[in-house]
Amino acid sequence: MDKPGPPASIECTGLSRLFDGSILAVDGIDITFAAGRTTALLGPSGCGKSTLLRLIAGLEEPTTGQVRIAGEPPAALCRQGGLSIAFQDPCLLPWLTVARNVALGRKLARQAPDPQGVDQIINLVGLGGFQNARPASLSGGMRQRAAIARALITRPRVLLLDEPFGALDALTRRQLAQDLPPLWQDQAATTLLVTHSVDEAVMLAHRIVILSPRPARVVADIAVPLPQPRNPESPAFRRIVGEVLAQLARGGEMAQSLAAQ
Amino acid sequence: MTPAARWTGLAALLALWQGLALAGGGWPLAGPLEVAGWLWSNPGLTGRAVAVTLANAAWGFVLGNAAALGLAVIAALWPRAQNLVAGLALVVFCLPLIATGPILRVLMGPGDGPQIVLAALAVYYTTLIPMLAGLRAIPSAWLDLVQSYGRGRWAELAHVRARASLPYLLAGLQISAPAAILGAMVGEFTGAERGLGVLTIRFTRDLDIAALWSMAVVAAGLSIAVYAAIGWAGRRALPGAPPVILAPPRLIRGSPARRLADTALLTAAALTLWWAGVELLDLNPFLAKRPPDVAAAFFGSPDTRAALLDAAAKTLALAVPGYLAGLALGAGLAVLLSLRPGLAGLTVPLAVALRSIPIVTTAPLIVLLLGRGAAGTVTLVAVMVFFPTFVACQQGLRQAPGPILDLFRSHASGPWRQMLHVRIPAMLPALFASARMSVPAAILAATVAEWLATGRGLGNLMALSASVSDYTMLWLAMVAVTLISATIYGGIAWAERRVLSVMAPEQVRP
Ligand SMILES: Nc1ncnc2c1ncn2[C@@H]1O[C@H](COP(=O)(O)OP(=O)(O)OP(=O)(O)O)[C@@H](O)[C@H]1O
Numbered sequence A: 001m002d003k004p005g006p007p008a009s010i011e012c013t014g015l016s017r018l019f020d021g022s023i024l025a026v027d028g029i030d031i032t033f034a035a036g037r038t039t040a041l042l043g044p045s046g047c048g049k050s051t052l053l054r055l056i057a058g059l060e061e062p063t064t065g066q067v068r069i070a071g072e073p074p075a076a077l078c079r080q081g082g083l084s085i086a087f088q089d090p091c092l093l094p095w096l097t098v099a100r101n102v103a104l105g106r107k108l109a110r111q112a113p114d115p116q117g118v119d120q121i122i123n124l125v126g127l128g129g130f131q132n133a134r135p136a137s138l139s140g141g142m143r144q145r146a147a148i149a150r151a152l153i154t155r156p157r158v159l160l161l162d163e164p165f166g167a168l169d170a171l172t173r174r175q176l177a178q179d180l181p182p183l184w185q186d187q188a189a190t191t192l193l194v195t196h197s198v199d200e201a202v203m204l205a206h207r208i209v210i211l212s213p214r215p216a217r218v219v220a221d222i223a224v225p226l227p228q229p230r231n232p233e234s235p236a237f238r239r240i241v242g243e244v245l246a247q248l249a250r251g252g253e254m255a256q257s258l259a260a261q
Numbered sequence B: 001m002t003p004a005a006r007w008t009g010l011a012a013l014l015a016l017w018q019g020l021a022l023a024g025g026g027w028p029l030a031g032p033l034e035v036a037g038w039l040w041s042n043p044g045l046t047g048r049a050v051a052v053t054l055a056n057a058a059w060g061f062v063l064g065n066a067a068a069l070g071l072a073v074i075a076a077l078w079p080r081a082q083n084l085v086a087g088l089a090l091v092v093f094c095l096p097l098i099a100t101g102p103i104l105r106v107l108m109g110p111g112d113g114p115q116i117v118l119a120a121l122a123v124y125y126t127t128l129i130p131m132l133a134g135l136r137a138i139p140s141a142w143l144d145l146v147q148s149y150g151r152g153r154w155a156e157l158a159h160v161r162a163r164a165s166l167p168y169l170l171a172g173l174q175i176s177a178p179a180a181i182l183g184a185m186v187g188e189f190t191g192a193e194r195g196l197g198v199l200t201i202r203f204t205r206d207l208d209i210a211a212l213w214s215m216a217v218v219a220a221g222l223s224i225a226v227y228a229a230i231g232w233a234g235r236r237a238l239p240g241a242p243p244v245i246l247a248p249p250r251l252i253r254g255s256p257a258r259r260l261a262d263t264a265l266l267t268a269a270a271l272t273l274w275w276a277g278v279e280l281l282d283l284n285p286f287l288a289k290r291p292p293d294v295a296a297a298f299f300g301s302p303d304t305r306a307a308l309l310d311a312a313a314k315t316l317a318l319a320v321p322g323y324l325a326g327l328a329l330g331a332g333l334a335v336l337l338s339l340r341p342g343l344a345g346l347t348v349p350l351a352v353a354l355r356s357i358p359i360v361t362t363a364p365l366i367v368l369l370l371g372r373g374a375a376g377t378v379t380l381v382a383v384m385v386f387f388p389t390f391v392a393c394q395q396g397l398r399q400a401p402g403p404i405l406d407l408f409r410s411h412a413s414g415p416w417r418q419m420l421h422v423r424i425p426a427m428l429p430a431l432f433a434s435a436r437m438s439v440p441a442a443i444l445a446a447t448v449a450e451w452l453a454t455g456r457g458l459g460n461l462m463a464l465s466a467s468v469s470d471y472t473m474l475w476l477a478m479v480a481v482t483l484i485s486a487t488i489y490g491g492i493a494w495a496e497r498r499v500l501s502v503m504a505p506e507q508v509r510p
């Protein structure tokens, strides 16, 4: 498989996004995501996580501030096919089979066809045997897995995942959370993972960034210095989960006291 | 509906028709048996005419749809061009076939050219409008996906829009197939040598009732056949529910200032195209008038102006009531059937049949039945407007959001209440879309009736001017008809915005 290049660091400076002149979704975020690391973004619903990912993917223009990926605007990396985003909604084309939807990632990234790679990745996300199924005949969780496969197939330098496990049951979720990290490590892309599950964040990420209720600001930045594979029952794991939960609660209180002022 | 119900309905209609033909003493009616008998004894004549008309219609179908596809792709690649493309397309669609027919006839001679051009003109709009809608009716996330790989409009078109618009293309092609036959036949009315239209005119003159009915039945049968064939091919190619084309993209959107600017641009572009086209093709100035000639005729000669305005008033006096009656009947029957589904067995086969029949080609017959007075013209216009409206409103009624209907049911609200509060508001966008699209069709029906039968109004003025080679008046009438159609269309779009912003705000996009 060809590879667009080494993972790229992402640098956001003074990043804000105002919608319709009044809805401030993202408010002056300064943050750097180191190359090749996985960061989980946690925050209450509607706080601006998806907007932040869209800003980083260049799908949204910042109102102020800027995004730099490997020192360049996001569009540069996008044009090289070096960025993949899996949206909150799986966003598969209904007239294509699963295999063709996954292959579409390579087509759009202007990479040579790679039927074997497509097959492999489909098996990896647990959709083996459904290569020729159409999205309409899949469950919500299967569709999301197909979308993840499409994001991974291009071996991106930056991988943006917006609640990729949102429509999955707890068991499949945990299964995928165990299966996917080796894949990511293998690809070593700079990964941003939006999630609502604290366990998942601690399971998968090198680092957890907690955002405040809208407008999104960074409330806490927690390192997860645990080796993979991680054991969710271990005391170290539970301690970090506790800390993340405490910071999430603090973010909510901060927003409330800000609103009260 | 089951096939059995459909066949029963069809058989009942045929029996009713035969019964009427037997009973209707003084009426110029021929029943199915007489039609079958006439066709049986004239196979050669009928076969040759069918072959000619079908060939012309097929050429027009191909050319018109190719033009529509090209325009739709331009609008998809350059969204700023969409208003202008849709606007110019509407202006061309509003051109009265009765005037363009004779002009094309003198320009192109007695061959098949004019029929083919008229067929192309009759089809391209009904394909362009669904295509414009289809190329845009795409979840924005699909376009984000393409953009996230740094790809542009061509990739959007190739990977997403083209395939996503296919069902819309098929829907448009299906509607345009009967329209191609209509265009070819109107072209044949204007002095061709061969074809179903020529025979229709001849039998009208001879008052040969059985032959005239046979021509109407053949034209209707052909239309139903091509309509059904494309529908069948479409279902084979694209399994899954066909799209519902409720609201074709509006001609003009945005702030009043923007709309004014768009209208001015459109007018300028239409005048430029007209003038430049005539000059570039180096058309004979006696035949092909330029904008200044037409303006001079209107403003310079009070007699010409009075004749034109008088004819326009006469046409509108019949076209407007027929148009309103067609809309009211179409919407009313759709509502009634949704409340009393049992009636559908009888009405739906009729509606499907008549939806695909080019009503205008039966104009001689309707006028023959209802006389040369106002009733014939009003009926023809109403029938022309009725069927598309009925079908659109039926689709619109089905758009009522399920959860809201469930909410009403949970409060034990009856069907009438659901109809008033949920289904009729859900139907309004379809009704308005159909009302807009029917304007040129209504004017066409009115002018054809005037031309072939009643001898008054704009249709007669155009026919008369063509026969005495008064090309200034012909062009003037053509401009007047186009302006009238476009103005009524614009007025309905205005009313639509007003009503929908209150009744269905989510339908009025900024
Ligand atoms: N295109 C838009 N126009 C106007 N407002 C928007 C737009 N996109 C997002 N917003 C607003 O920005 C805020 C943040 O939205 P965003 O989708 O980023 O939230 P989120 O954190 O991803 O929420 P969730 O966890 O529910 O997915 C919301 O208040 C939303 O209403």
Ligand SMILES: [Mg+2]
Residues within 6 Å of the ligand: A049, A050, A051, A088, A162
């Ligand atoms: Mg989100």
